[in-house]
Amino acid sequence: AQVVPGATVEERAVNGAKAYLQKHNLKNVEQTILLSSLYRNSFPDFSERWEKLTGVTIKIVPLGYTDIPAKIMAEAVAKTGEFDMFNDFPYTAPDAAGAGVLIPLDPYAARGKPDFSGVAPGLSHQQYYQGKLYTFVLDGDHLILVLRQDLIDNPQVKAEYRAKFKKDPGCPATMEEWERQAEFFHTKPGQSRWGMTFDKGLYGAMGYRSVNFSYRHFPAYFGGLLFDKDMNPRIATPQGVKAIKQFASIVKYMPPDIQGWGTPQIYPFWASGQAYSVMSFPSVVGFANSNEKSVIKAKQLACLVPQTDAGGKLVRRSPQAAGTGYMVSKYSKHPELAYWFVQWLTGPTVGDEAIAHPKGFWDPFRESNLKNAAIRQRFGEQFLATTMENSKYATSLLMLEGNYEYFNVLDKHLADVMNGNATAEEAAKRIEAGWNKVTNDVGRARQVQTWRQGVESGIYLDKFE
Amino acid sequence: MTVRRRLAPWGRHAALVAWAALVLFPIFWMISTSFKDAWEWVAWPPHWLPHEPTLHNYRQVFTFTELGRELSRSATDQVFNIWPALRDSVVICSLASLASLLLGTFLAYAVSRFGVGGKNFRYAILTIRMVPPIVIAIPILMYYAIMIPHTTTVLFGARLSLFDTYLGLGLLYTVTTLPFVIWMMLSFIDDVPYTLEHAARLMGAGRVYTIRRVVLPLVASGMVVTFLFIFILNWSEFLLALTLTHPNVTTLPVLLNKFQSAVEGRLYGPQAAIGTVITVPVVVLGILIQKHLVKGFSFGMIRQ
Amino acid sequence: MADAHAPTRTAAVPAPTRPPRRIAAWLAQERVFRLVPFVLVEGLFLLLLAIPFGLTVYISLLKWRASRPFEQAHFEGLGNYADVLADAEFWWALGRTFYFAAVAVSLELLIGFVLAMLVARTVRGTRVYTTVFLVPMMVVPVVVGYNFSMIYVDSGPLNQLVAPVAALLGFDPRIRWLSHPIAAQWAIILADVWQWTSLTFLIFLSGFSALPRPLVNAARVMGASPWQIFWRVQLPLLKPVIVIAVVVRSMEALKIFDQSVLLTFGGPGNSTQTVAFYLWRQVWQFNKFSFGAAASMLLLVIFAALIYAGIYLLVRQRSVALAEGRG
Amino acid sequence: MARIVLRGLVKTFGRITAVAGVDLEIGDGEFVVLVGPSGCGKTTTLNMLSGLDTPTSGEVVIGDRVVNELEPGERDLGMVFQDLALFPHLTVFENIAFGLRVKRVPDAAVRARVREAAEAMRIAPLLDKRPAQCSGGEAQRVALARTIVTKPAVFLMDEPLSSLDAKLRVEMRTELKRLHRSLGATFVYVTHDQAEAMTMADRIVVMDRGRVQQVGPPLSVYSDPANRFVAGFFGVPAMNFVDGEVGAGGQFQAPGITLELGARAPVPGSRVALGVRPEHVRLAGDGAGWPAAVSLLEPLGDETLVFLDYGGPASVVAKVDAEAKVAVGDRRRFTFRPDRVVFFDGATGERALR
Amino acid sequence: MARIVLRGLVKTFGRITAVAGVDLEIGDGEFVVLVGPSGCGKTTTLNMLSGLDTPTSGEVVIGDRVVNELEPGERDLGMVFQDLALFPHLTVFENIAFGLRVKRVPDAAVRARVREAAEAMRIAPLLDKRPAQCSGGEAQRVALARTIVTKPAVFLMDEPLSSLDAKLRVEMRTELKRLHRSLGATFVYVTHDQAEAMTMADRIVVMDRGRVQQVGPPLSVYSDPANRFVAGFFGVPAMNFVDGEVGAGGQFQAPGITLELGARAPVPGSRVALGVRPEHVRLAGDGAGWPAAVSLLEPLGDETLVFLDYGGPASVVAKVDAEAKVAVGDRRRFTFRPDRVVFFDGATGERALR
């Protein structure tokens, strides 16, 4: 195919769009994007720029991201052509692509030459499903751990901590150590320690434990492939059971309602200084640094996700848990035009600007981000360095047909363990059975093939032994 | 005995006041929260009244600008302005409720006066109401989005889809509320003496004229009650709207859902603001017709 | 007024000349007129419910996940039904639903009845009480949902109110209303009770105000205590109204969806997953359209049984009422 | 012009025969009253006349048209209903105007005619009120005004006075007669109150079990009843009946009472019932008549009812002047006014021994 | 033992005064009838007696206890309501048994007493039916049986017969009298039907606008009314009133009618109204009496009402024998029975010129 002229990814996109408009003699085109409502405060700045550059208007339909997959599937059934682009997690792609609502972008990419260099493998390979390019990622939303720098630096804390653990407090190397720290820092309301009184108490840890979130965190505790080569679950193993236990046991140092909490509870709570540590999306750091009511501005320490014991060896895995990508609808009237916008938005230059956007929700993920002054300014050196390092361990969630059902099985049984309704061993067995049922229902042969393809491509970092 | 007789009213009032407090508390909390800034939404101990009252939530909800971006404080704010959804809800709910009311009233008339549909029609009709909406959501989606467009394309050469349209949702609302209309209106129409109609007809009035000028005015208050009741049902309906509309048409409950879901977390302040705004008019309306409400809900089962 | 039995005219009397009837006049004829609304409504039902219903049956016999194009769906027979029946989660959700409905509806009936009785006996303030008690009914359930989610927050007002009691009994006052499996179930039930007691109250109040006053007076003169009047006179007379309240509320309670989504999203785990919510997830989250259709059909069958039980009760009450000279 | 003929009128509801064949001719301008016990088919007959019910068989002729096929509104008649059927949501004015509005009479004419009707019925000051604000008598007049405003040739009235209290009923009776006289229209009036029937009718039609029992002027129905049903139906208190038989000597014999039948044609041994109205029972001095004990007195003010135990199964009631000296327990003799005694066949109830 | 005394009884509902001060003594075993027009406070008085309403002020004494503070059920009385108030969900048996059941009378005794009451009221065959399956008269008897079964000392009845038709009403009147005589209990009976009042009462209490107007035996209330209200209330058709004044010569003067007052004490010039009942108006031959034209005849069967136009504002009505020869348009003279003419003060309506 003929590569579109242009020196940069963005230039090629603009030129490609203009050429398309010219070729089809189009004017006043409006395209619609189904946008995760997280971005609705920042996205318009870019869509307006695109309109200035090409004359194509982008209409935004914001929707909570939990509702987006259903909306995409409804479009797969209804085929209204209402939407040109979708903004959702990459792991929506398997079902959506299977339903035929997504268009493979490889033919356009061949002419547009997008640039994925400097993107960690766990992130860049996620853009493909069954070998085809469906998604452009613009968000390195992998999990990190954040601690309270001010507490760690407190001399009395240091002294007590050293007395107990024979080392200085700091980023925990392993999940076990994080839990030990959580226990150490956990303080009841009204208790006085280290010369301070904790009126509202101090929780040792925070993390996402609610339905539809647990599965995004669990791989960090598991540390490895959830299935073997033939799609047999590896959960009912000592490694799996240990991961489940670890996942559940730290909950006792978390706020009691944590199983019902999402981002809008966790972020402000963290910023209110009532917890020592939080495992969350990277944006939590920016939130707590910039929010006016935050009491922990510049008191945060970003850490790599702790390592976990994966069957005898320590591995560090940071699930790519919430980063969204951009897909093009098959029922779009002008899929190519939509493609050009996606390529433009996610390109290295515009993409960097997006990440630097003060009200954006895009997180750094590309090596070039490190050199971008605005991004460094926004996220801070320490955090940026950490998160870029962390992204090397970023691993995709399951890129399989029916993945939400796999996730649900996991969530449900993890909740049972957290609530004491099942032991880790029982849960592991049930998860295994549940997953097998899904695999069989979807079609084992097909799943095995997709699974292997995904593992080979490196999206899970780990390979079959 | 007499002591008991004197004390009983006090006991009654105590119980009633207690329940009234229970009923009003969530409403109070909603209104209070609607004036709170984000930091007061979840505070321990809770703030019964806002310490720093603000209109910010209302401003966000009522902004006329496209997305109200300038009013959102941080990246987590996902606030939408209420106007388009308000329009959609008002249009769909009024028209559907009205259609249902008229159709249902006429059918109720036919059932009451001519025994149309058989002896137990008035109960059989309730079966419609018992079907959970989720059960019909997918087939209706396919029906609206595939079968109807396909059929119209073949027949008329024009693709007509009911998916995500006023008509599509409105029709469903009409159908799902019909059973209640028929049921309630039956009890009102049964109360209108035959002789009034006879009198009108003897004076030369036709069937339609009689209904319009004699029967309808007499059941008007019943129709108001019924309308309000089904309007509330439609106004509240969530699942069908969620499945069968958006983005062109968005009703309030769906919009409200965009402010929150258990997963995404909640924006209590703006939600409370919207909640206050959409609750108050309905409640005021309800209070105005309270007397008729009480009359309309024994469904004609006790009559002496 | 034309009738099939109309006698033929005698020749002696000239036939009345009639103006030509137009469509309106034709419609106004009783035998036509009576059927118009019926045909309209039945037509609507047919068009909007019967066809989709047929479609559901058809889909339920296919093997179709929406993650594949519809064209790839193939005939599966009753396999989906077998799958649903074998799915423990379906039964669990169904059980939850019945449990919620049973507990919530019982509470609503009980509280609504007592409130209505108290209001009916009160002389002063009836209007105010009635007005206040009816408010919840008029609040959009979604609003109720997040309203209660505010109240249930572990650092929310409810726990603040509970705190003194908690302190006394020595447990953590921060009850996890939404994340503890049992508390979450009650959270949903209480929200439902809060909202829908207003309806049962309204129905019962209508019943009480329709009760003939002289009957109570008669009982009083015969020396019946308020308690005896209640059990021997009012309650039996209110039976039809009670049946209505039970039927109407059960009907709606079995469909419970909103609060389970809004308050807990079925969690923690699936402890608050109702069958409507289960279906919704199977379909819209897991894209199992044919499975969902089969589950829908099974649900319909189960509900239909209940529906007919309910209707049977209603009809029987009605005929008893007629026999007693009421209604 | 507004002659009414009913020919072989039958109406059945399912298995119930409400009207079992009624033949009747009503002259133009006549005031005919249908009376009979509850459920005898009066309302049904009237409804077939008005067109509200369709006859199962038979013909209704009004003027000189068979009207079976006509809508009620096309039959040129006015009707007053038992419950008046005033439209509660309309003012008195609009109630009266209704029939004119239906016919799209111009507004000015409506106003004039309503006012005229209202004045005729003396309710002009009420025109702006609602029916609920009118007293019983006023509401009654409104219903009449509503009917006369369209000047129908035939007036049908179904127990129009039954909801009024005794006093008002008496007044409205007079009012209705006056109206009839001034309009000259044909009136068909249904009641089960015999006082109304007696005082208003030109002719009374007595119905029972769906059939006409007797037709005639009031006094002849009262004093010359065709059968025992009619005899018992009229008169408060009811006619006294004494069941007996014709003795061998041709005299009437019953326990305690024996009466010579004189010139009438007796069939000895046949069972007959003697009937005599309370006002024709006389308390006699000693000697004449049959002995009896006074068991109960009911003073009515103007007159007093005396219950006489003469040894038969029921008492004989005599209506005597209020000032008559009678006390409970008195033993008195009584006789019947011979020219006022009637006899009925013991089996069929038809008049006998004329 | 079941003497009843009402002392200064007052009841107000908000601004409405339903009963404006009633003082009354009712002897043990007496049959007292409260009559009066609708809304005059009869029901309210009865309800205060039964305890269903609490008096605003005043005392109710039953037997020799002040019962103001007692519950209705503790006052040892039985009540029959206007609409009977039978429990539709209970059988006739259980309806009758109700009062015994609430007192936890043993089952065997209940059965015996219910049967006894049912037999007394002749409804034993109905015991298994429901009230809706009973005819009007039967239902009436059930209500009575339900009341007598507890053998109360006082019976209160609020228009118990008003829903029955004329014929049944007459029968039930007799039934009630019989019941009263056999039970010997005190009866307080409310009605606005004067025939019931006249025929049943030992004493009649006439009420109007919340006050007692006259108390006395039926015939004295009828023939010797205390004021114009009472006079007009009794009698069908109503008493004739002629408004006039006392002339200079001490005679009564009205347009068309002049009457010597004789021995009575006239105050010349004072306005008085003459009252005379229709049965005391006599059609005279030539010469005597005042001339008048017969404007209307109302034959009642046994008697005929003659409307006489004598030149005054209203007609004078005379009740004459049915066989009297009178025709509309006749010019006749009429007189009043002098001993039956009463006079009322023109301003206050109180009796005058006694």
Ligand SMILES: Nc1ncnc2c1ncn2[C@@H]1O[C@H](COP(=O)(O)OP(=O)(O)OP(=O)(O)O)[C@@H](O)[C@H]1O
């Ligand atoms: N629509 C109907 N369906 C069935 N039966 C009916 C209907 N209308 C009247 N009947 C029956 O027909 C008979 C005659 O009824 P109709 O109303 O004519 O009596 P009526 O003489 O007017 O009595 P009343 O004095 O009580 O008004 C009654 O037995 C009644 O039950």
Ligand SMILES: Nc1ncnc2c1ncn2[C@@H]1O[C@H](COP(=O)(O)OP(=O)(O)OP(=O)(O)O)[C@@H](O)[C@H]1O
């Ligand atoms: N509960 C009440 N509230 C207000 N006013 C009342 C109430 N009960 C009765 N009244 C008024 O008190 C007055 C007397 O009423 P009551 O029922 O005693 O009359 P009544 O003589 O029994 O009349 P009727 O013959 O119509 O039964 C009426 O004007 C009535 O409107």
Ligand SMILES: [Mg+2]
């Ligand atoms: Mg009738």
Ligand SMILES: [Mg+2]
């Ligand atoms: Mg009364």
